[in-house]
Amino acid sequence: MEYTKNVESVFEIIAEPNRRAILSLLVSSQQSVGEIERQLRIPQPTVSKHLRVLREAGFVESTVDAQRRLYRLRPNPLQELDAWLGQFRRFWSAHLDALERHLDRMDQKTPTKRKITKEKTTRPKPRSNRSKKGEAK
Amino acid sequence: MEYTKNVESVFEIIAEPNRRAILSLLVSSQQSVGEIERQLRIPQPTVSKHLRVLREAGFVESTVDAQRRLYRLRPNPLQELDAWLGQFRRFWSAHLDALERHLDRMDQKTPTKRKITKEKTTRPKPRSNRSKKGEAK
DNA sequence: CCTGTACATACCTTGACACGTATATGCTCT
DNA sequence: AGAGCATATACGTGTCAAGGTATGTACAGG
Numbered sequence: 001m002e003y004t005k006n007v008e009s010v011f012e013i014i015a016e017p018n019r020r021a022i023l024s025l026l027v028s029s030q031q032s033v034g035e036i037e038r039q040l041r042i043p044q045p046t047v048s049k050h051l052r053v054l055r056e057a058g059f060v061e062s063t064v065d066a067q068r069r070l071y072r073l074r075p076n077p078l079q080e081l082d083a084w085l086g087q088f089r090r091f092w093s094a095h096l097d098a099l100e101r102h103l104d105r106m107d108q109k110t111p112t113k114r115k116i117t118k119e120k121t122t123r124p125k126p127r128s129n130r131s132k133k134g135e136a137k
Numbered sequence: 138m139e140y141t142k143n144v145e146s147v148f149e150i151i152a153e154p155n156r157r158a159i160l161s162l163l164v165s166s167q168q169s170v171g172e173i174e175r176q177l178r179i180p181q182p183t184v185s186k187h188l189r190v191l192r193e194a195g196f197v198e199s200t201v202d203a204q205r206r207l208y209r210l211r212p213n214p215l216q217e218l219d220a221w222l223g224q225f226r227r228f229w230s231a232h233l234d235a236l237e238r239h240l241d242r243m244d245q246k247t248p249t250k251r252k253i254t255k256e257k258t259t260r261p262k263p264r265s266n267r268s269k270k271g272e273a274k
Numbered sequence: 275c276c277t278g279t280a281c282a283t284a285c286c287t288t289g290a291c292a293c294g295t296a297t298a299t300g301c302t303c304t
Numbered sequence: 305a306g307a308g309c310a311t312a313t314a315c316g317t318g319t320c321a322a323g324g325t326a327t328g329t330a331c332a333g334g
Contacts, residue, residue, distance in 0.1 A: 011148075011151055011152045011157070012152045014148055015148045015149045015152035016291090016292080018292090020148070020221075023225070024224065027224055027225060027228055032310085032311095033310070033311055033312090034309095034310065034311085042293095043293080043294075043295095044310085044311070044312090045293085045294075045295085045296095045311090045312080045313080046292080046293065046294085047311090048311060048312055048313080049292080049293090049312085049313085050292090051311095051312095052312080052313090064301095066301065066302070066310090067300070067301045067302070067309065067310045067311075068301095068310065068311080069310085069311065069312095073225070073228060075225075075228065075229030078222065078225045078229060079229060081222060082222055082226070084157075085215065085218060085219055085222065087161065087164055088160070088164060088210070088212075088215045089219070091164055091210060091212065092212030092215060092216060149321095153321090153322080155322090169280085169281095170280070170281060170282090171279095171280065171281085179323095180323080180324075180325095181280085181281070181282090182281090182282080182283080182323085182324080182325085182326095183322080183323065183324085184281090185281060185282055185283080186282090186283085186322080186323085187322090188281095188282095189282080189283090203280090203331065203332075204279060204280045204281075204330070204331050204332070205280065205281080206280085206281065206282095
C-alpha cells in the first residue's frame with residue numbers, strides 16, 4: 001500500500017551481486033551483519049548499506065539482539081519475481097525440447113549461409129552458448 | 138567460466154524496464170523492431186540498443202525478413218533466472234504460512250520488547266525514484 | 275540509379291549508484 | 305561514567321549505462 005514503486009525496483013535490487021550474495025547467505029539461516037561481513041569479505045559499511053536497501057525493499061527483516069542486528073529473509077519480493085517469471089514459463093516449457101533437438105541437428109551439420117542473429121557482433125562478448133547458425137527467411 | 142560473467146549479467150539485463158517490456162511483448166509472438174517501437178512508444182534507436190543487449194545476452198534471437206528483423210524469445214537466460222530463484226523457493230513455501238500467522242499475531246499485540254524490522258525505518262532519503270518517463274505501469 | 279524504408283551504430287551528455295573513508299549512534303559490561 | 309564493540313550514516317568520488325541526436329548500412333521498388 002505504501003509502495004507501488006517497489007515492485008519495479010525489485011529487479012534493480014537483485015541486479016547487485018553483493019545483494020544477491022547476501023540473500024543467498026540468508027537462505028540457510030538468519031545472520032548478523034558481522035557474520036555476513038566476514039563470510040563475504042566485504043567492508044561493513046557496504047554490508048550495512050546493502051542491507052538497508054534490501055530491508056526497505058522488503059527482501060529482509062531485522063531483529064535486534066543486544067548490539068547486533070539479525071537479518072533474515074522475507075518471501076514476498078522474491079515471490080513477485082517468481083510471478084513475473086511466470087509469464088515466460090509457459091513459453092519455455094513448450095519450446096525448449098523442440099528447440100534443443102533443432103539446434104542439436106543444426107550444430108552437427110555444415111553451416112548453411114543463412115544468417116541469424118550473427119549479423120555483426122561488434123562487441124566481442126563471447127557468449128558461446130551454442131553456435132547458432134541456421135534458419136532464416 | 139566465460140559465461141559466469143553472463144550469468145551475472147542476466148540480472149542486470151532485466152533490471153531495465155524497457156527491456157522487460159520488450160520481453161513481455163515477445164511472449165505472445167515474434168515482432169519486428171518497428172512493431173516494438175510503436176507498441177512501447179519508445180524511439181527506434183533505443184529499441185535497437187536494447188534488442189542488441191538482449192540478443193548478446195541470449196534472451197532473444199533475430200531473423201532477417203526483407204528489410205525487417207523479426208525478434209523472438211529464447212528460453213535459456215530466463216531459465217537461469219528461474220534456477221537462481223529455486224534456492225529460495227523451498228524457503229518461502231516452507232515459511233510463508235507460518236510466518237504470516239506469526240506476524241499476524243505480532244501486529245495485533247502490543248510490541249512487547251521484540252521489535253521486528255520497524256526499529257527505525259529512517260527514510261531520510263526518498264530513495265530517489267528513478268525519473269523514468271514512458272513505462273506504463 | 276535514386277528514393278524511401280527499416281534497422282543499426284557512433285558520439286555525447288547526464289544521472290545513478292556502488293564504494294571507501296570517516297564519523298555517528300546504540301548497547302554491554304566493568 | 306567510560307571503554308569498547310556492533311552497526312548505521314554522511315560525504316566525496318569514479319564508473320558505467322541509458323537516452324538523445326545524428327548518421328551509416330542494407331534492401332525494395334520505380
